[in-house]
Amino acid sequence: xxxxLIRGGRLLDPSRGTDExxxxxxxxxxxxxxxxxxxxPDDALVLEAAGKVVCxxxxxxxxxxxxxGQEDVETVATGAMAAAAGGFSAVCAMPNTxxxxxxxxAVGFIxxxxxxxxxxxxxxxxxxxxxxxxxxxAEFGELVGAGAVAVSDDGKPVVSSHLMRxxxxxxxxxGIPVADHCEDPTLSAGGAMHEGLVSTRLGLKGIPxxxxxxxxxxxxxxxxxxxxxxxxxxMSTRGSVELIRRAKEKGLRVTAExxxxxxxxxxxxxxxxxxNAKMNPPLREPEDREAVRQGLRDGTIDVICTxxxxxxxxxxxxxxxxxxxxxxxxxxxxxxxxxxxxxxxLITLADLVLxxxxxxxxxxxxxxxxxxxxxxxxxxxxxxxxxxxxxxEKFYSRSRNTPFAGRELRGGAETTIVRGQVVFQRRx
Amino acid sequence: xxxxxSLGKDLVGLEELSADQVRxxxxxxEPFKExxxxxxxxxxxxxxxxxxxxxxxxxxxTRISFEFAEKRLSADTVNVATAASSVxxxxxxxxxxxxxxxxxxxxxxIRHGASGAAQFLGQRIRSNVINAGDGKxxxxxxxxxxxxxLRDRFGRLEGLKxxxxxxxxxxxxxxxNIWGLLKVGAExxxxxxxxLLPRNVHELxxxxxxxxxxxIQWADALNxxxxxxxxxxSGFLPSLREYNRVFGVTTERLARAPKDLLILHPGPMNRGVxxxxxVADGPHSVILPQVTNGVAVRMAVLYLLAGGxxxxxxxxxxx
Numbered sequence: 001x002x003x004x005l006i007r008g009g010r011l012l013d014p015s016r017g018t019d020e021x022x023x024x025x026x027x028x029x030x031x032x033x034x035x036x037x038x039x040x041p042d043d044a045l046v047l048e049a050a051g052k053v054v055c056x057x058x059x060x061x062x063x064x065x066x067x068x069g070q071e072d073v074e075t076v077a078t079g080a081m082a083a084a085a086g087g088f089s090a091v092c093a094m095p096n097t098x099x100x101x102x103x104x105x106a107v108g109f110i111x112x113x114x115x116x117x118x119x120x121x122x123x124x125x126x127x128x129x130x131x132x133x134x135x136x137x138a139e140f141g142e143l144v145g146a147g148a149v150a151v152s153d154d155g156k157p158v159v160s161s162h163l164m165r166x167x168x169x170x171x172x173x174x175g176i177p178v179a180d181h182c183e184d185p186t187l188s189a190g191g192a193m194h195e196g197l198v199s200t201r202l203g204l205k206g207i208p209x210x211x212x213x214x215x216x217x218x219x220x221x222x223x224x225x226x227x228x229x230x231x232x233x234x235m236s237t238r239g240s241v242e243l244i245r246r247a248k249e250k251g252l253r254v255t256a257e258x259x260x261x262x263x264x265x266x267x268x269x270x271x272x273x274x275x276n277a278k279m280n281p282p283l284r285e286p287e288d289r290e291a292v293r294q295g296l297r298d299g300t301i302d303v304i305c306t307x308x309x310x311x312x313x314x315x316x317x318x319x320x321x322x323x324x325x326x327x328x329x330x331x332x333x334x335x336x337x338x339x340x341x342x343x344x345x346l347i348t349l350a351d352l353v354l355x356x357x358x359x360x361x362x363x364x365x366x367x368x369x370x371x372x373x374x375x376x377x378x379x380x381x382x383x384x385x386x387x388x389x390x391x392x393e394k395f396y397s398r399s400r401n402t403p404f405a406g407r408e409l410r411g412g413a414e415t416t417i418v419r420g421q422v423v424f425q426r427r428x
Numbered sequence: 429x430x431x432x433x434s435l436g437k438d439l440v441g442l443e444e445l446s447a448d449q450v451r452x453x454x455x456x457x458e459p460f461k462e463x464x465x466x467x468x469x470x471x472x473x474x475x476x477x478x479x480x481x482x483x484x485x486x487x488x489x490t491r492i493s494f495e496f497a498e499k500r501l502s503a504d505t506v507n508v509a510t511a512a513s514s515v516x517x518x519x520x521x522x523x524x525x526x527x528x529x530x531x532x533x534x535x536x537x538i539r540h541g542a543s544g545a546a547q548f549l550g551q552r553i554r555s556n557v558i559n560a561g562d563g564k565x566x567x568x569x570x571x572x573x574x575x576x577x578l579r580d581r582f583g584r585l586e587g588l589k590x591x592x593x594x595x596x597x598x599x600x601x602x603x604x605n606i607w608g609l610l611k612v613g614a615e616x617x618x619x620x621x622x623x624l625l626p627r628n629v630h631e632l633x634x635x636x637x638x639x640x641x642x643x644i645q646w647a648d649a650l651n652x653x654x655x656x657x658x659x660x661x662s663g664f665l666p667s668l669r670e671y672n673r674v675f676g677v678t679t680e681r682l683a684r685a686p687k688d689l690l691i692l693h694p695g696p697m698n699r700g701v702x703x704x705x706x707v708a709d710g711p712h713s714v715i716l717p718q719v720t721n722g723v724a725v726r727m728a729v730l731y732l733l734a735g736g737x738x739x740x741x742x743x744x745x746x747x
Contacts, residue, residue, distance in 0.1 A: 196628055200628050203543035314520070318521060320542065321542045321563070
């Protein structure tokens with residue numbers, strides 16, 4: 001494998017507090033050295049990075065890659081390529097596939113599909129319950145043995161508090177977090193969007209913010225009860241952010257993530273019955289969007305994830321009530337985060353790398369998230385400046401369901417390196 | 429009259445219309461009232477036009493009203509009633525739209541259980557689309573016929589106080605009335621149990637009247653909505669009996685009103701639930717004139733969307 005010398009870029013590694021113009025040398029799948037004017041081995045591939053930002057590869061803790069079951073909308077390979085194009089060196093795949101990733105063979109299948117693809121790393125997340133039915137615990141030990149990095153019934157809430165409690169207790173044995181999709185289904189049933197003025201005007205059944213917050217509060221209490229690590233998925237309300245802030249003040253093992261659409265859009269995006277603005281949790285109110293932004297600024301929300309959820313265009317081309325939830329996000333997340341959070345002055349670029357690489361690696365205990373010598377050679381070279389327009393037809397993802405088509409963004413991945421190999425290079 | 433003013437391609441809801449467009453429809457409906465009083469109830473305004481009445485939800489009154497409006501304008505009509513919504517089986521709404529388009533029809537009247545279905549269809553076909561009720565969103569011709577009936581009785585809409593009573597949450601009739609009345613300067617109150625008032629509804633510009641007694645004190649007219657009988661199962665109400673006791677429009681309650689209130693109901697009525705029979709059949713009820721006006725309003729909408737000039741209609745429709 002050919003060594004790589006990334007020369008003259010701004011080396012930004014919040015895991016070590018590094019922010020300097022320097023070279024980075026990668027060989028044997030690992031970071032070997034960083035510094036000024038590193039010597040160049042004859043066989044090294046040299047990437048000139050002057051004016052660019054060199055940082056640890058981004059890590060997305062929450063994607064849906066649809067394989068097995070819905071390979072027409074995404075596969076592990078197409079999802080891993082979309083991830084690489086978005087600057088992600090690793091993604092964590094949720095288990096709501098068909099069949100559900102609730103056993104070691106299913107986990108092993110995703111691991112092997114990811115290896116065959118050879119793009120971004122794909123870490124499976126195992127199911128909490130068999131078939132995600134919310135009744136019997138899945139075999140966490142075997143899931144972890146086969147390569148799962150966390151457990152979740154995402155897509156569905158864990159309705160039973162008893163099951164959530166036992167999952168948190170049992171997961172401690174294996175040192176993995178339990179990631180929960182927080183939703184009280186008795187409050188959200190039949191809901192198509194956020195409950196508020198827009199749902200009232202459109203005549204759509206709403207999902208109140210309390211449907212999320214009740215479960216956030218419950219999960220925090222159960223984390224306190226069990227000492228287990230609960231990871232709260234895709235937080236969308238100001239109430240949730242406040243609950244997490246208080247839990248962290250108490251020192252509980254609670255971590256949380258938020259998605260670009262929740263810090264960028266509000267429920268007004270559903271106007272005109274735009275099914276590409278239909279997702280769960282739904283787009284909320286301006287005050288909620290602001291709370292999510294502040295949560296990302298002060299660290300109440302630890303990470304930015306995408307909740308990448310591919311759907312066939314036919315599925316979204318229908319009545320709002322009947323359209324499926326979710327949007328794709330791997331190829332827009334970085335541009336949205338830079339445009340909405342960094343360019344607006346809310347956070348620094350170093351904070352962004354913290355939320356999109358360093359913290360995800362720490363929370364799920366994954367390789368990467370640092371450029372320290374000896375670390376995995378998972379690196380992204382970013383161009384934080386160049387404006388571009390979102391053109392879904394150019395996505396590597398097999399799906400096109402995004403509300404951001406035509407949006408002007410700044411910043412994106414130039415080169416993505418995984419295990420010391422270039423897996424994506426932007427076409428110029 | 430308002431030269432050059434038109435409705436655009438579709439009538440999806442009253443929210444999108446300007447006050448002038450609302451008035452244009454009401455004014456255009458006036459001469460069409462007379463057509464239905466003739467021995468030969470027909471004018472040639474839409475001769476040669478083909479209209480499909482596409483009803484994905486059961487409807488008697490609205491469908492018949494549209495059909496009479498179309499026939500009295502000399503259009504050729506086809507009724508498609510399908511119990512199966514696109515949710516469970518059958519072709520998707522977009523495929524239905526494409527097939528209608530391929531048959532070169534001129535107008536589609538659609539009733540559908542999903543909010544936004546009329547707009548969805550209108551964006552995908554060249555034909556004019558008229559919303560005959562979409563989910564919990566709007567039922568614009570019902571709103572218009574209610575307004576025409578109010579205007580007939582009061583001679584004006586501006587400054588009028590209209591209380592809409594009942595299940596506002598699930599009602600497309602309520603939304604169309606709210607938008608239409610507010611546009612032309614009426615005041616709108618909503619009255620119903622808190623479980624059946626939509627979130628943030630006051631931000632639409634309506635007054636919330638917590639008790640039916642409040643509505644009766646406040647209003648010039650009550651528009652009493654039909655209570656869907658399945659609301660008990662879904663936990664919105666304890667019982668019909670209690671609903672009638674607390675929110676029913678009864679003679680006893682109306683007797684305490686400071687003035688005589690006009691009583692509207694979009695039908696079909698649950699007598700003894702939201703409205704007592706002696707009120708529905710009483711001297712201040714305009715429930716049947718509403719139905720008569722429904723035909724005229726729908727004729728006006730069809731005629732205007734087809735590109736008809738309001739002046740022509742004013743002239744008696746014989747050109």
